[in-house]
Amino acid sequence: EGTVQYGFKDEEVNLGPGDTLYFDGLAAHSVRNDTEQPARLFKVYLLRPTD
Template sequence: MQYGFKDEEVSLGPGDTLYFDGLAAHSVRNPTEQPARLFKVYLLRPTE
């Protein structure tokens, strides 16, 4: 999997993790022909 951010791209392999501010513009893609699984966890900020 590859996560794209404004100025960089991060490659992830099996078992890798990535933590970032989800409010930042980002994209995710699978650059291979192989199936991939992605598990996301969202931590929401409390609002007033």
């Protein structure tokens, strides 16, 4: 539902209903909704074990 924009250092990615995005969560990023409409996100975090 809705649209959002993910911003990265050199790139902006527009996402709409049904879109997916995979990226290294340690990379600097932002997410925003520039519309008047609500946007719904489903986020999954995959964590690596540390020593």
